[in-house]
């Protein structure tokens with residue numbers, strides 16, 4: 001067996017190697033997949049939603065994990081995108097039947113998937129999750145779990161009633177530098193975390209792109225508080241091993257507006273880039289026809305459903321915010337001050353955890369990315385990770401970051417191993433999330449949206465009933481005595 005390990009793994013026995021890759025959050029080498037798993041029937045997967053994101057799951061099933069997974073059906077509202085995906089599967093040697101969305105239940109009955117993967121527009125996740133559970137399947141869903149408290153309750157009730165399993169794919173947890181933050185916080189090095197300052201920045205490429213697509217309508221995405229920030233609220237819940245109790249928030253849209261278009265010297269908003277008369281003067285012009293994958297995925301398919309992927313970022317019909325500030329209190333006593341801003345000079349985040357023994361400061365700069373193109377989503381810029389621990393008194397210690405490659409800071413590949421290997425390495429960070437983790441994250445954003453309307457704080461417990469605490473790794477016992485800082489004066 002040792003002969004089959006790659007050279008840098010020589011010297012580690014199998015158990016040590018599995019533990020090492022799990023701790024470092026590194027994906028398994030292909031040659032090791034066969035070693036790790038026993039021969040067993042392949043799990044049967046169907047995917048609903050054949051847009052940009054589903055390709056990661058489809059290609060994983062048909063490629064790296066083909067010995068353990070089988071793609072039995074594809075489903076979408078748009079027959080053109082559905083056919084594109086079928087053709088891509090066929091090019092990998094798999095003839096996969098396609099079903100329009102109204103035939104979703106028939107798809108399950110005819111193709112008998114074990115698991116349905118949900119990669120549709122956010123506001124439609126609940127209907128497929130519930131139908132899949134009711135028809136005997138487990139579910140893997142993209143974040144956010146859902147977009148409203150009512151839909152969240154439906155999912156929780158269906159889960160309880162059917163006993164089916166739901167997994168929410170929070171890929172950021174798996175990104176090695178974010179896993180490292182969990183490791184540092186769990187080690188107790190900065191003591192009990194009393195507060196967190198977290199600021200996420202979206203640039204005017206990826207950030208602006210939300211204002212062109214279905215994400216720009218709250219009814220479809222829940223706004224950036226749900227669609228985007230549920231990633232971030234999940235990270236905080238998981239980093240702290242805590243659940244949110246109350247939320248207060250303010251939000252506004254000041255940048256992606258008709259007025260701003262005029263202030264930038266164009267006549268005003270148009271319907272879409274394709275027909276815009278001012279494209280030469282607009283720094284936000286997107287030419288779908290110029291990018292082969294955007295053209296194939298969206299421009300060539302718009303006659304089927306009337307969905308324009310290049311709507312004007314300044315149009316008045318947009319109803320999501322671009323500037324948001326949130327205060328959250330957690331059941332551990334910690335508090336969070338969070339902001340999300342969608343028109344920034346760079347993309348990424350800065351976060352500081354303020355503990356009884358010191359402070360953990362961490363930031364990541366992400367690469368420029370546009371969904372549906374070949375650019376790497378959430379890829380980390382060269383030298384873009386910074387992590388340091390600052391004791392209450394004394395010199396800061398710079399931490400060498402754990403590294404990962406590929407999309408979402410290397411998290412996607414590690415997560416795919418966790419999803420598709422029949423016996424994934426045991427994970428001391430407990431990065432797998434179910435509907436409870438998905439709900440606690442989405443509900444912070446849902447509560448923030450309510451605050452935007454009412455100006456009043458929201459208690460998460462008032463939004464849904466029967467939501468249990470997720471399984472998080474234990475944190476150190478915070479009843480311990482706190483060391484007196486040295487008197488350095």
Ligand SMILES: NC(=O)c1ccc[n+]([C@@H]2O[C@H](COP(=O)([O-])OP(=O)(O)OC[C@H]3O[C@@H](n4cnc5c(N)ncnc54)[C@H](O)[C@@H]3O)[C@@H](O)[C@H]2O)c1
Pocket residue numbers: 048049050051052053054075076077078081101118119120121122124142143144169171227371408
């Ligand atoms: N975890 C991550 O980092 C990450 C990254 C990107 C997207 N996502 C999530 O993945 C999901 C898909 O996003 P995307 O970027 O692929 O969007 P997309 O617009 O490219 O694709 C969405 C697909 O859903 C289909 N669809 C819309 N309504 C439907 C319905 N009622 N029934 C069936 N199909 C329907 C559309 O036709 C389209 O093919 C979203 O939930 C998004 O939040 C997650």
